[in-house]
């Protein structure tokens with residue numbers, strides 16, 4: 239069995255399998271060239287041949303154990319009818335939704351496949367072209383994180399607009415979460431039908447949900463999605479990433495039936511090994527800054543992560559996505575340190 243699938247099944251391996259969030263990205267010259275060929279980022283996402291090409295680039299270069307579908311979490315809101323564009327040097331922009339009429343105005347979930355068809359085609363190409371030992375990971379944004387972008391129309395440090403809507407008009411906020419939740423089930427399910435072997439749910443802003451809100455809007459939607467997708471695809475392994483959840487990482491796997499919890503680098507690997515790994519596979523959690531700074535510190539920090547998680551199932555990864563200023567050589571050094579000590 240493929241190494242990633244063995245780790246996800248709970249096996250403790252002598253050397254952890256490895257992949258990297260945002261492994262297809264701007265730090266790679268070949269990615270920048272293919273993106274230029276596509277025109278812009280969104281055109282690249284919807285160009286199945288070129289999206290498959292950039293997905294394969296880091297596999298060829300580093301031999302990672304997993305490839306993650308090249309797409310974006312904001313394609314789903316676009317498929318639901320939101321306008322989406324990227325401001326150069328700034329990030330995503332969307333038309334905003336802040337009223338019940340806005341939520342009701344979204345397209346029905348049956349309509350998403352019309353927009354997302356090229357993404358499923360990317361998955362089909364990858365299922366054909368990936369090396370036999372490489373696992374193909376599909377993904378979606380978790381409802382809370384996707385909602386923060388749909389409500390504010392852009393990224394924000396504190397997710398203030400989403401918190402404000404949640405406080406002022408809980409019915410509208412909950413209705414939006416429900417629409418995203420149901421559409422995400424169908425989106426992930428279509429990716430699995432096309433050939434994704436694992437799916438990952440990215441809740442990048444889970445850390446700003448506190449107390450009961452964390453239960454209601456991070457745990458519950460993830461549990462609903464995971465249960466529904468597994469009901470359609472028995473045995474499908476799922477990775478959940480409630481980023482910066484802190485103490486919320488503990489028990490997250492049981493509460494959501496995720497097979498693996500990805501942890502960010504705001505928690506230490508020793509803490510995550512003691513608190514999270516007893517309930518299953520953990521993915522993480524080297525700081526992406528080491529991919530920029532390199533040196534002996536990169537080697538030491540990589541070894542520390544491997545060592546900390548050695549006693550249980552582990553998938554080596556960064557704590558968050560690799561940044562555009564990272565050095566491809568540092569990535570090669572990290573991969574070597576994981577595999578060869």
Ligand SMILES: Cc1c2[nH]c(c1CCC(=O)O)Cc1[nH]c(c(CCC(=O)O)c1C)Cc1[nH]c(c(CCC(=O)O)c1C)Cc1[nH]c(c(C)c1CCC(=O)O)C2
Nearest residue numbers: 259260261262263279306307308309310311329440442559
């Ligand atoms: C919040 C979020 C988004 N997208 C995503 C998240 C959640 C994970 C996280 O926290 O990183 C997830 C995502 N985005 C992308 C992937 C592909 C798979 C992967 O390589 O991990 C995945 C899984 C490609 C991408 N998505 C984006 C890029 C950079 C686009 C480019 O080439 O200019 C890539 C490779 C653009 C994007 N997309 C998004 C933002 C905020 C940005 C702009 C940030 C930036 O410019 O770096 C929304």
